Amino acid sequence: MGKIFGTDGARGIANKDLTVSLAFNLGKAGAFVLAGECSHTPKILLGADTRISSDMLMSATEAGICAMGANVIRAGVVTTPAVAYLTKLYNCDAGIVISASHNSYEYNGIKFFNKDGFKLPDETEDQIERIVTGEGGGSIKTHDAIGRIFKDYDCVKEYSDFLVSHCNTDLSGLRILLDCANGAASNIAPEVFRRTGCDISYMNADPDGININKDCGSTHIDNLAKEVVKRNYDIGFAYDGDADRLLAVSEKGDLIDGDVLMAVLALHLKENGLLAKDTITVTEMSNMGIDVFARKNDMQIVRTKVGDRYVVEEMLKSGYSIGGEQSGHIILLPFNTTGDGILASLKISQILAENKIKTSSFFDIMKPLPQVLINVRIRNDMKAELKNDVEIQNLYKSISEELDGNGRIVLRVSGTEPVIRVMIEGENMEFIETRAKTVADKIKEKLN
Numbered sequence: 001m002g003k004i005f006g007t008d009g010a011r012g013i014a015n016k017d018l019t020v021s022l023a024f025n026l027g028k029a030g031a032f033v034l035a036g037e038c039s040h041t042p043k044i045l046l047g048a049d050t051r052i053s054s055d056m057l058m059s060a061t062e063a064g065i066c067a068m069g070a071n072v073i074r075a076g077v078v079t080t081p082a083v084a085y086l087t088k089l090y091n092c093d094a095g096i097v098i099s100a101s102h103n104s105y106e107y108n109g110i111k112f113f114n115k116d117g118f119k120l121p122d123e124t125e126d127q128i129e130r131i132v133t134g135e136g137g138g139s140i141k142t143h144d145a146i147g148r149i150f151k152d153y154d155c156v157k158e159y160s161d162f163l164v165s166h167c168n169t170d171l172s173g174l175r176i177l178l179d180c181a182n183g184a185a186s187n188i189a190p191e192v193f194r195r196t197g198c199d200i201s202y203m204n205a206d207p208d209g210i211n212i213n214k215d216c217g218s219t220h221i222d223n224l225a226k227e228v229v230k231r232n233y234d235i236g237f238a239y240d241g242d243a244d245r246l247l248a249v250s251e252k253g254d255l256i257d258g259d260v261l262m263a264v265l266a267l268h269l270k271e272n273g274l275l276a277k278d279t280i281t282v283t284e285m286s287n288m289g290i291d292v293f294a295r296k297n298d299m300q301i302v303r304t305k306v307g308d309r310y311v312v313e314e315m316l317k318s319g320y321s322i323g324g325e326q327s328g329h330i331i332l333l334p335f336n337t338t339g340d341g342i343l344a345s346l347k348i349s350q351i352l353a354e355n356k357i358k359t360s361s362f363f364d365i366m367k368p369l370p371q372v373l374i375n376v377r378i379r380n381d382m383k384a385e386l387k388n389d390v391e392i393q394n395l396y397k398s399i400s401e402e403l404d405g406n407g408r409i410v411l412r413v414s415g416t417e418p419v420i421r422v423m424i425e426g427e428n429m430e431f432i433e434t435r436a437k438t439v440a441d442k443i444k445e446k447l448n
Contacts, residue, residue: 004132005125007307007415009111011100014053018108020060022132026110027064027096029131031147032138033124034114035070035093041147045090047075047083047155048098049184049242051105052209058098061110065096066147067140075155079184079243081340082159084117088337089158091115099184102219102240102327103416105210117337118316119309156188163192163342166335169350171198176349177233179224180205181217183241189342198349203227213240218247218328218341225253234352235359237345244308245328246341248348250359258328259286261348263293263366265330266322268351270297274321274334281315281323281331283307284410288425289368306412308339369407370429372436373421380418382447386411389446392439399424399435407432411439420447 004010010026012018035042044065048054054077062072070093075086080097087095095113103109112120112128120128131137141147176198180186186205193200203224204216213219218238228236228249236249248256262280269275279300282290286303294301302318304310308329315323315333324330329339336343352359386392392411399409407426414421422439424432 004129008101008309009109011103011107011109011416013106014051014057014108018057018110020056023057023060023110024064024067025132026128027061028068028140029064029128029137030094030096030112031065031068031070032131033128034112036068036138038093042070042093043073043090044070045073045075045083045087045092045095046098047078047086047095049212050077050182050186050207050209051100051108051212051241053108054098057108057110061096061098062149066149068138068147069141069145070147072147072149073153073155074149074151075153076151077184077187078155078159079188079340079342080111081244081336081338081343082155082184082188084113084338085159085162085336086155087113087115088117090153097242099242101242101416102213102217102245104214105212109416113338118312119338121309121313160188160192160195163346164195166343167196167346167350169353171196171349171353174235174349174353175199175233176201177224177228177231177236178202178205179216179236179238181213181239181241181243182207182211183213183217183239183243185239185243185342189239189243189345192342192346196346196349201231201233217241218245221247221249221255225249225255229253235349237341237348239341240328243341244339246330246344247328248345248359250362252360254360254363256359256362257368258324258326258330259290259368260362260366261328261344262322262324262330263290264351264362265332265344265347266299267297267365268347269322270299275299276319276321279318279320281311281320283311283325285412285421285423286326287368287371288408289366293366307415312338369425370427370432371423371425372429372432373423374436374440376420376422376440376443378418378420378443378447383413383418383420385447386413386420386443392442392446395439395442399439402435409435409439
């Protein structure tokens with residue numbers, strides 16, 4: 001068995017990589033590691049997104065949890081940030097979400113949260129993985145020690161109430177269009193925005209098990225952009241399958257990525273005395289434009305490796321209040337413990353309403369440097385060879401020298417897909433496009 005956990009939980013094609021037996025064993029091991037020392041009967045909250053395999057994998061995971069003597073609160077179809085919030089609200093010993101986030105329907109995943117609603121550090125995931133692969137893990141329970149499943153919790157309402165409680169501005173003057181990605185936000189986001197009084201419409205909110213993220217949501221923004229312009233909306237918001245990401249579209253149809261949204265939110269927090277240590281935490285993939293923005297506004301930028309949980313770890317360690325990723329994970333620690341697309345979209349809407357500004361004005365706050373990103377699909381077993389291939393590394397060094405501090409090149413192995421991401425930023429679009437294609441072609445040649 002290869003490594004189970006990537007940058008965001010265990011993930012793979014359902015019933016091929018992520019099997020029912022693996023889900024059962026992850027449920028058992030997770031219950032043992034996260035709740036095994038309890039003096040009470042442990043309880044674990046479990047939610048899922050809308051993909052066809054989620055019911056199957058949720059049932060298998062629940063069975064593993066119950067086999068270890070823990071009870072399950074079945075939240076049903078909810079977003080990943082809802083699981084994080086509800087785990088803490090209900091005083092659970094852990095939370096688990098069945099979701100492959102932005103991936104297409106054939107994939108699924110299992111993500112864990114600790115009792116405080118935070119994703120697990122590498123060491124804890126490694127401990128769970130060791131148990132799954134046969135290194136200890138305690139005994140399964142029998143008789144009256146077997147766990148039970150409870151389904152009568154009003155999880156969606158509790159989470160929706162939490163979201164609405166953090167929107168204390170009248171949004172009635174805004175026209176907003178939501179793209180729910182046929183995912184977990186489909187039944188939550190439209191109702192939450194409806195309660196704020198704005199003029200709300202939505203699309204891709206009719207999940208059938210296989211249309212999650214299909215030509216919609218935060219990974220396919222074009223249709224949302226066309227509708228926003230055609231129907232004169234003030235802003236469009238796009239979530240991914242489990243709604244822990246948010247991207248937006250301006251009234252002119254321009255994409256507003258996570259970096260720009262973080263800059264806008266950070267400025268709002270600073271103006272209200274909530275930007276801890278005047279710092280934004282981002283990853284190595286965030287655009288250099290956010291550094292320029294920070295210098296202009298007397299803020300600091302701290303970078304981590306890619307993965308929203310690494311951003312959160314740094315935020316907790318150093319006491320920061322906002323962080324995230326260009327891809328749309330936006331963490332607002334004063335409000336929730338993980339990236340929350342619906343919460344972030346409410347906060348952005350507040351900024352528009354309070355300041356009576358156009359969404360396109362966000363680019364006056366932060367202007368991204370020209371950037372090219374190419375995703376190169378490779379053989380999964382060749383991921384580790386990226387750092388070892390001399391030709392690829394020499395090409396990387398050569399381009400870095402050409403950029404001479406006026407841009408950068410990043411080569412990153414995806415933790416969730418058989419993909420290497422080639423990202424180059426610089427002042428000249430033609431130059432960076434040409435160089436990115438050269439690197440992508442070399443990776444295809446050497447790692448396939």
